[in-house]
Amino acid sequence: MKNKMLFQMLAAMMLLAGCGGGDSLQVFDASKPGAVSPPPGPNAGGEEPGHVTTVPPTPELPPEVNPPVVAPPPVVAPPPVVAPPPVVAPPPVVAPPPVVAPPPVVAPPPVVVPPTVVDDRIAKAMISGDASALDAASKLTLLQQAQNIALEVRNFQVPTLSKILQKNGADLSQALTFSNSSISVSLQNSTSGMSFLSADSGNGMAALSQVGTGRAMVYGADVLSWMAGTTTQQQHLPLFTRAITWLISGDPDLALPATVKFSTAGYSANNVRALLTRLGSAGSEQICDLTDVNNTCWQNADLLVFGGSTKNTTDLTAQVQKYLAAGKSVIYMAPSWIESSSGRKVATAMGMELGGYPGNYFQGASGLSISASRTAADSLARADKMGTLIVTIQKLMDDKLDWDFKADASPTNPVSQVHNELAALHGKGINLFQLPTMDLHKKLVLWADLWRPSIDKYGKMPPEQRATASDFLRAYASDSWVVFNRSKTSTAPLGYGDFMPKEAQNIPVSADWEDIDVTIAQGSGITAIGRAAIPGKTVTVQILDAAGGNLGVQSGYARSYGNPLSDGKKYGRPRRPMSFNVPIAAAKDNVFVTPFGGPLYLNYSALSAGSVVKLRVKGAAKYGHFDFTKDMSQAEIDAASAAIKSKTFGWQTNKFVGGEVHQTNAYALSVIGNVEPKDYVLNNLRARLFDSNHIANGYSNMPMAPAVSGLCNELTWTCDGAMHRAPGVQHFVGWIAACGFLCSGNPSDGFAGLSAGWGWWHELGHNTVQRVHHIVPPGTAGCVVECDNNILSSASALRQYGMTGADVNGDRIDHKGLYQFIFDSRATGKTGEALRLEIQNKLWNGGQNSMRAMHFQLGFLYTKYRRGMALPTPDASLEYLTMLTKGDRLVSRDWTVANAAKYGMGRYTSNSITNHDLLYVLSSKIIGKDMRKYFAAYGLPLDQKSLDSVADLNLEIAPLTFYALAPGKGNQVATGTWLDIEASSPAYPF
Template sequence: MMSLFFCIGGIIVAGHALAFRNALLTISLSIGLIACGGGGGEGGESANDSWTEVAPPSEKPEDLINARINTALSIGSAVNLTLQDQTSLLKWALNTAEHQRYWQKNLLGSLYSDANNKAIQPHLQFTPNASINIYPTDFSTTLPIAVADGTCNWALSLQANKGCGLGVAAQIGKGRALAYGQNMFTGVLNNNSDFTQFTGVLNNSLRWLITGNTKTALNASLNIAVSGYDTNTAKRYFEQQLGTAVNILNCNVLDPNNLCWKNADLILLSSNIGSEKFDRALIQGYLDAGKPVYFQASGDNVNSNMEKVLAAMGMQTNGNYWRTKDTLLLSKPKTYQQRWDNINQIDATIKTLQYFNSPASVTLGELNTSNSMIQSINALSSSLQTLNNQGLSAFSEENKNSILKALVLIADLWRPSVNYTGLNINSDPLTFMQTYASDAWLDYKRSHTKAALQGAGDYMPVAAQNMPVSSDWETITVTIPQTIGVTAIGRASIPAKAVDIQIVDAQGANLAVQTSHIRTWGSPFDADGYKRPLHPNSYGVKLNTGTDNKFISPFGGPLMLNYNNATAGSTITLKIKGSAKYAHFDFTQPITDADIDAAKASLQSRTFGWNTFKFTDGEIQQITAYALKAIGNTAPRDYIERIKTVVYKSNHIANGYNNMPLDSSTQDYCNTLGWDCTGTIHRAPGVQHFVGWLAYCGYLCSGNPSDGATGVDTGWGWVHELGHNTVQGVLTMTFPSTENGNTIGCGTECNNNILAGVSMLRKYEIYGLDNNGNNFNHPLLYSNIQDNRNTNLSGELLRAKMEKRLWQGNDNAKQAFHMQLAYNYTKLHQSKLRPDSQGVFEFMRLLNISQRLYNQIDVATATTADKNKLGLGAFTTKNLSRPDMIYVLSSKIMGYDLKEMFKLYGLPVTDTARASIAMLNLADAPLNFYAQPLNRSNHLDEGTWITLPATGSVPNYPY
């Protein structure tokens, strides 16, 4: 009853809920039921290739394990196993895998053999809008028997570069199951050439399904219970093709209360069962009782009841309405070995286990991500991950895969000796591979595991293993900031110590638990070596309601809730036992000075590897060393308040998000403009996570989480990365070059620095910290203007020259353009003598607000009055160039026509844009430039206004 779960397209469906069988019991192989010959020989052309039955392994799995191993496989704990047991476990896992290959390879060979044991070379063509595709979810009990020739570029492809699944067979418990993704019977009966040449394989599979042997004739009569399919067609097929008299039972086998299923020799199901009310366990029960179950689709629809049936059979499906016929064709001649190589998953597992059983007898090859054994280890790891994602353990009754159980225990036995110091691809190969496997074969949904005695590298110090954990239940409340995401719980998983979690009140959310929320941790194959676990943070383990959820990690880490379907702002209540308190600061809930002192003491002890902060709009996770350096002597409240103020609030004000209240000046002007500046379209983005440990790219890297090789603080890097994540089009001045058509301007790494620059402006204003005063290089921008005017060009030639000079030049000068717009806003609209922070932020805020309003409007149907609210009156389609969009929105906000200012800066503006602003009857903006000293852009009070002439040379820069 092996059951090798593989992660296919990230989806897996558990098999039926048989009770866990003692590992000593004989594995259900049905070996004697698979004959070397095929039945009938109808359809398809035979080849010279002859089928020879694969010999069974010389040993039986039950002869290779003792009572200790048997107990360990039952309870999921290696605590009482010895080094000798490790050897026995490896042999047992290998033998179990070899038995799996034995029944699967024999079954496949016999299906594609005629009566003379010659290979059938069939032709099968599915119709895209009349079929579905079917794939195994459990390769130890389920075997793809018909796979299209081409690559199946779809979510549930069999595996990388393999074909679409047309048919699947399974042995589950005492029963057998068979499924095809199209109406096979009608195709054959109607003499459809897409199906007739596959008749031999189809009939072999049906004989195997009912008798267990591909060439054993069916009994003279056959009782069939049919649901969702035409009974007359089913009767005709079996009588005409398989020579048996068919009695269609008056039996609704999908009625959970029926008893007539016991009289059926075959249960036949098809697509039209959507109205029936049953659970997957009903089909599982039939298979458990030894009833053959056959499913064939009757169209391209996939309903939940079909998915229940297939899930019970160890299969999954997707539709193929949009596929082309060539991706659903099986016709290429293949030898038996080629057909096996195209579908099998077990050979790679066998090779990997052979290596660990006898390293000297197997060629390992170069250690890299392309190594077949590395890939096999990862595939098995994905199978374990998928189980945990479903809230299951490898040792749960639902998992039929004995191999996975053994691998988890083997990994536990190897792990204590793991040492990440000095380990790399040039180390002893066996040590490297055992470390890799012990890092990969993880099961977090249980009560026992083992940690590396030398610690988890730079992810977690060895001292953390001795941290005390709670022995009594604690009630924990967790603030949920959005509908889907990851958030810190405030407790830690200590390496190799089990945590129990109960859901008290999920507030309707779906919950999973994991350690850490990080996205990069390096690779064992990197030049700097194998410095930490392969995947130090756990994947999400589903939390089930009404039970104690077990969780354990060999590496530990901050516990996180992975949630979806939640209500933003809700509070989820959990009970937790077996976790530890660490340096966690949660400012989303009331936090006392005593709480802060305790967290600070934990941080300073350096016992645990990580520190976390949680606050509205953001969360921080950083290694202890970085946290101590970033926080320094600052009080934790002050540390986080500065980060909130400089990094988050400044960005959100400039972006016009409605989580930051409008000041009275901005609100009054929104009212005057007739804009909705606080509606739902202006909601702030999801919670931003920052991780200080390793950077995904470079030194700091944007994303969610954003990460950097430093502690989290108010420096340029973090505001820069947050700028990447939130920048809008109105700060992105990119357009085709007039000279050659190439895209030029202020794009990525320039646009986000406009947001970063205004954050630094606010940082100086509030805290007096003068960082990156050269980000807006006004002297260089002015020098471009001066040099351009000195060319003595005029008109379009002058503008085009400035376009090339500025927008193909230095980014800091380009960024200063938006600031000059903001400065002019304070002068022309607010009538201020000098720019100030309020005015700059008001302009940036309104510009970003206008972007979202622009995104919402339909200029093709909007009234002229509504279009004029954004300066779009002359536009009939919303295909504005970037200069046009910024020109019309900025002119509307400024209350002046900026066409001469845009010309000054070399920006091409269309006649339609100029006509659109002309409809507003605005005065032309004067050419004002606010000059500031070099590197002093944060010092708004130090500048002076320069008025530029419309033509000719301009005054010298005053600084």
């Protein structure tokens, strides 16, 4: 009884605290559906790492995590649904400990009612998304009004959930277990509903909402059918009963009506009837097609129950919203993990979302169950989205805030919560200011617009500095609460640190429409369009031809952008200066604006490589961008060069076949040095970074050397065409590394400008390495990641030396070390297989520089035997790597039993072959000699099928020789000498 009184007093206090002025509350109306488009990826926004999780007054619910989609099973054949194991009922509660209610939020200072004219201006801004007509006084008013909305939401959510989770002052068991045949349930945003049940991991299991006068419930599994029966998860029945009673009667302490009239869509009426009977109420089914927009029979029902088999109609979301607005009780029960488009529409109408494909199929136990020890206070703390936001808003109002954000970053957590919810809206193509709901978010975004012109301390606000605590938090919130798919925003007058200089705001933008053709390199991805968004200036985009794909636009492209809380830069740049992806549609003007500026990118999917997207753009600017995927005029080259030198825009970008470079203008200038930007782009980036890699990999965008073309014809290999297309666009970002100094991946990024050199060669190699580079004899460490990619790095260094005479990283190939392993193994006196095994264990467990020398020795042998050259040259040596990688792809994509012999695999019945055997058969074909002695000398075991296949070619067995180069002179191939090691082991000459 005492606990019940405590919760009642808490509810009363919260209601009193929320009685301040402000807009009428619409927070439980669901958002209208927008264009369906994937939400931004993990790097598009989200909680910054390293946040302290101590959050007054109550902990925040951890983010709900959808399972990774890793090769999901086909939808047409879902796995059998195994009922969750019976849950043993918890022991009777003999004297439950008192439940500690969440501490009440201290009410903010009284709101001073602003003049009517300010309210009118705010009301207009809430519709237009334009804060330019608001004055300085509106900043405080907006925060006060936002705080009042948050209080009202909290004062509804917390008491409502409190009453459902308890009965007669005692906690009800929340123990519940789903099977993997279920799906997660989350809220569209923190004001659209209540997170009713979340698994121990935070994965959402059920949610409730009040939309207008209607109430709604969603479960991620068909729990209603379990409760209608008597065998599955029966410990959940008391809690489910109170939730259903709240749904129908509005108060879990009331009794259900004697008769409940219900209708169903895509769900078993027998289950509903059986449940109501079990709960002591008679169920009266009203036969009605709830998906028919013209039906009127819905008015006769009290309860509407939808399932996954509901007919998927165009207006289903709006139809369900109509039912809720009329005060109906609506339920959705997910049948399994299988996708239900109609179920998503029903959930959207309720202000909720279902997880992505394949639901909870791969979810672990902690994401499928609630432990029996979960208390009401625990779940209230998880569900309370507003408590911490209310406190953070109070801190935003405090001009003399005294806080150390390095010691306690918790006030930034609710900032990120709103930031993530804005990101989700953008991902669906929804403009916040075109929604009838989410007034809380609108007011916070408008406040951020008003505060942004006051930000003048980027680089001067260390998180631990208490004197600038208010500046820090306000900048963090202003940076985070941004809407990009509107026409107006504000800017910070002094620029944005190393992301964008203040001078960028004065760059002129196009007043007329420009037609831009964007050639698509792959099915999906992101690509620069050669235009920039200038801070605060509206860009308008029209789609002339989408080429059948899905398109979006965004400013900036990077996976790492720093963290004001932990990167040691004293808040050196905006919290996340790149925009979210904003989906764009045909037959309309798509508006875009960013406070921060940045290069504009097309985000695309469902396209074919080689297709052309046609855009029409107005309000954008030209900057230092080079696009060598098409012809550039001299005027365009000169303009781009001048833009780089002017230092007025923050970024410089480059497009090549197979790669794009995005780097800050300052980093670009640091590597350009005294040369002309055009020369840097053409002769450094393109020629010595991308081209060298593509030559070594035999990609078709690079013209074949005459010797390569001739050999392809001789071997009847198909060496050009789509089969040898570069495998996609490799992006490089010169700004901030995601790991270390340079970090691999796509994009690869680093704290440096882009220039030909080991670091960027290495990173590009990671993403283009082929199986013939990856050599791992059985039982050895082998040449694996960080070794195989550097074969391509050394190839680039060798080609650069041949082109320019610049000798770098010649020490990364250790020919002497390779020879020493052979020499030392022979010195043991072993012969035959014993000798081969001795070399294998020495070399392939030894240094990587020695392992990689093998590929280049084979290249030198190609120049000797195939080309008839006395000494190798860089270009001729690389011809071997070109042929090798082409052969690798041909075996993968062109191989048949009938043509196997032309790849040296005549004895094979499939193209399944080990990497080192593939290297042997291809090398023999390319060099024109049977290379078996060399592979034995390199310690590589060969399969009998590969030996017999090459023997069938009737090639001469090559005698053993070794091309000796001095240590450190791996690029200076003309300085070496051939050693005859067929019958002896001469001393290494260097």
